Amino acid sequence: MPEPRRHERIADELRRAIADGRYPVGATLPSEAELAAAHGASRGTVRQAVSALLAEGLIGSRQGARRVVLSTTPSQSFTELRSFAQWARAGGRSAGGLVLSSSWDVAHTDEAGLLQVRRGAPVLRVLRLRTLDGEPVLLERTVYPEWIGPAVEALPDDCESVTQRLYDDTGLVFAHGEHHIDAVAAGTADAEHLRLRRGSPLLRVRRTTTTADGRPVETSDDRYRPGSVVFTVRNSTQTNPLARTRTAT
Amino acid sequence: MPEPRRHERIADELRRAIADGRYPVGATLPSEAELAAAHGASRGTVRQAVSALLAEGLIGSRQGARRVVLSTTPSQSFTELRSFAQWARAGGRSAGGLVLSSSWDVAHTDEAGLLQVRRGAPVLRVLRLRTLDGEPVLLERTVYPEWIGPAVEALPDDCESVTQRLYDDTGLVFAHGEHHIDAVAAGTADAEHLRLRRGSPLLRVRRTTTTADGRPVETSDDRYRPGSVVFTVRNSTQTNPLARTRTAT
DNA sequence: GAGTGGTCTAGACCACCTA
DNA sequence: AGGTGGTCTAGACCACTCC
Numbered sequence: 212m213p214e215p216r217r218h219e220r221i222a223d224e225l226r227r228a229i230a231d232g233r234y235p236v237g238a239t240l241p242s243e244a245e246l247a248a249a250h251g252a253s254r255g256t257v258r259q260a261v262s263a264l265l266a267e268g269l270i271g272s273r274q275g276a277r278r279v280v281l282s283t284t285p286s287q288s289f290t291e292l293r294s295f296a297q298w299a300r301a302g303g304r305s306a307g308g309l310v311l312s313s314s315w316d317v318a319h320t321d322e323a324g325l326l327q328v329r330r331g332a333p334v335l336r337v338l339r340l341r342t343l344d345g346e347p348v349l350l351e352r353t354v355y356p357e358w359i360g361p362a363v364e365a366l367p368d369d370c371e372s373v374t375q376r377l378y379d380d381t382g383l384v385f386a387h388g389e390h391h392i393d394a395v396a397a398g399t400a401d402a403e404h405l406r407l408r409r410g411s412p413l414l415r416v417r418r419t420t421t422t423a424d425g426r427p428v429e430t431s432d433d434r435y436r437p438g439s440v441v442f443t444v445r446n447s448t449q450t451n452p453l454a455r456t457r458t459a460t
Numbered sequence: 461m462p463e464p465r466r467h468e469r470i471a472d473e474l475r476r477a478i479a480d481g482r483y484p485v486g487a488t489l490p491s492e493a494e495l496a497a498a499h500g501a502s503r504g505t506v507r508q509a510v511s512a513l514l515a516e517g518l519i520g521s522r523q524g525a526r527r528v529v530l531s532t533t534p535s536q537s538f539t540e541l542r543s544f545a546q547w548a549r550a551g552g553r554s555a556g557g558l559v560l561s562s563s564w565d566v567a568h569t570d571e572a573g574l575l576q577v578r579r580g581a582p583v584l585r586v587l588r589l590r591t592l593d594g595e596p597v598l599l600e601r602t603v604y605p606e607w608i609g610p611a612v613e614a615l616p617d618d619c620e621s622v623t624q625r626l627y628d629d630t631g632l633v634f635a636h637g638e639h640h641i642d643a644v645a646a647g648t649a650d651a652e653h654l655r656l657r658r659g660s661p662l663l664r665v666r667r668t669t670t671t672a673d674g675r676p677v678e679t680s681d682d683r684y685r686p687g688s689v690v691f692t693v694r695n696s697t698q699t700n701p702l703a704r705t706r707t708a709t
Numbered sequence: 710g711a712g713t714g715g716t717c718t719a720g721a722c723c724a725c726c727t728a
Numbered sequence: 729a730g731g732t733g734g735t736c737t738a739g740a741c742c743a744c745t746c747c
Contacts, residue, residue, distance in 0.1 A: 387530055389693070393690045421530065524726035
């Protein structure tokens with residue numbers, strides 16, 4: 212018995228059927244009534260299941276017509292964006308991490324806003340290099356507020372998954388994140404650690420992570436070596452995860 | 461009467477209240493029972509409304525605890541990712557467009573896969589420069605399959621919104637999209653049209669758009685001038701719009 | 710016109726959080 | 729222990745699509 216929740220079981224069943232090719236791209240799914248009968252569930256439960264696939268971009272839906280398969284590639288990512296290590300593991304790759312430097316400093320104005328602390332409050336700055344199968348792919352400049360800093364300092368320098376270790380040690384859960392994606396030229400430090408030339412294009416993700424209550428846990432400037440990682444977004448008229456924003460002036 | 465759908469009206473009401481600061485970040489929302497009573501709706505309808513805000517990343521939700529406001533900035537984007545012009549207009553900015561070249565060619569292998577046509581099938585290639593308040597910010601290299609090509613050719617060269625015009629002319633709706641985001645160095649053409657130096661970092665978005673049935677309408681390589689546009693993603697344990705993917709080898 | 714998804718209701722039970 | 733959200737049911741009506 213893998214899943215006690217019925218709508219999850221139905222959703223998994225459909226995901227598997229799509230991945231297996233039983234419903235190729237362009238095929239139509241059974242009607243809600245058919246699915247309900249097949250699983251001995253009510254229509255509401257079936258709708259809960261298919262709306263999960265809708266949100267993942269796997270299927271499309273229009274009133275009056277049967278649901279259509281849009282993509283067969285799963286976005287198995289639920290915890291993916293939260294943790295580099297968990298994402299790597301899901302892809303069958305080995306993630307490494309190495310702390311290059313770690314020191315206490317005071318919060319700059321922008322950081323204070325993101326972390327919801329006062330300007331000049333103590334923060335812990337950590338520079339961390341992440342590797343994928345031994346290759347350096349990501350340089351993280353992370354800032355932690357005072358209340359969580361000591362727990363971060365206590366981690367081993369080569370800690371593979373910070374998210375996982377903080378959860379094990381303190382029970383802390385990274386629940387929400389906001390990510391701003393753009394491109395920048397590699398600076399001197401970026402070039403050195405990611406082993407490329409100064410001025411090379413890098414994919415930059417500035418992110419702030421919070422607990423379930425919305426309390427900020429960290430804010431970070433992450434720079435990815437191009438060619439190593441691609442961000443993928445699926446959207447549709449029905450669901451809309453992503454927003455394009457003008458740079459603040 | 462703006463919205464006949466009750467769950468949309470309730471969601472709008474909550475969005476407005478959050479934007480206005482009546483529920484600041486960290487505040488808790490009224491319970492489902494309270495909202496249901498206040499709006500004279502059933503609990504199911506209220507749940508439908510709050511799950512929209514959940515998907516937008518505005519609020520967080522945990523079983524047993526009241527919902528918490530995570531962010532006050534709306535992601536008013538429903539059609540945003542589909543249309544550059546519509547996105548610009550939503551931000552109060554004026555979008556321009558200019559076709560630099562347009563010609564029929566044959567589909568390369570990768571394009572054939574993305575557009576679901578056979579290799580070597582005729583396709584229309586369009587190179588388009590998009591501007592924001594007069595500044596060039598985006599160079600689009602778009603490929604259209606044969607069935608829609610003529611309608612695209614018939615558009616004026618300085619067409620502001622291709623999405624809008626195609627809808628008006630042919631009733632075609634861009635319903636779903638898949639977007640791959642990474643960073644590249646500017647090539648000669650990129651540098652010339654976007655007015656920057658060769659090798660400068662650009663944000664690249666490769667996207668394929670389909671109709672509601674999943675029929676591919678276009679596939680495009682879009683390159684954004686850095687500093688002009690930022691992509692924003694909110695995610696949480698509950699909803700997960702985005703996937704990080706390893707580059708295909 | 711039959712089928713299908715979108716919306717809505719009214720009630721129920723449970724798991725979890727807060728106290 | 730009481731409140732809250734998560735799950736589930738069984739019905740209903742409507743708007744839309746497809747034949």
